[in-house]
Amino acid sequence: MGDIDEALERADRETFTREPPKGLQARINFLVKQLKTTKAVAQELGVTQRSVERYRTGERKKPPRDIADRIDAAVRSRWQPQVRKRRRKEAATSTGITVETRARFGYTAPIGTTDDGRMRRLTVHLPPAYAQRLFDAQQQGVSDQQLRDIVAEGLQEIYFKDGGRRADNLEVEFTDIDYFDVSF
DSSP: OHHHHHHHHHHTTHHHHHHOOOHHHHHHHHHHHSSSSSHHHHHHHTHHHHHHHHHHHTTTTOHHHHHHHHHHHHHHHHSEEEHHEEEEEIIIIIIIIEEEEEEEEEEEETTTTTOOOOEEEEEEOOOOOHHHHHHHHHHHTOOOOOOHHHHHHHHHIISSGGGGGGTTOOOEEEEEEEHHHHEO
């Protein structure tokens, strides 16, 4: 998973209307309900079926840290799918997304202007069309570089070219991401 993919996942988790189950037994029961069998849960978590059964009955209460993290990730990835879907649809059709990043931006520009890349911190609201393209690309499983290209194009058009009001021939390159966050 790349920077942009992770940011989209974080933004998804921020849309929850209720918190996911907190206790180990509640989490395991939720996963069993979602995946239908303890065997499927065990495969998802990379543990034995017997371990899942022990967690479920309360016989084992403290899984090792890495397994606890896998349980948490599995629960959060399946929690409130309808809420996530509704928020993504809203972002892709009407509200758009807000991108906050600190990264190196390089330029291909006309002669006589600087094309040296430099670190910039930007917070830019991208229109719904870019949100739709990002969501579609993420669902298709494209590479992080392709997701970066979509974001770079959006930042280029909205921030650097100001919606076509300036810098007609500017091409923006988005590299060396220090941090990247998305909200919708």
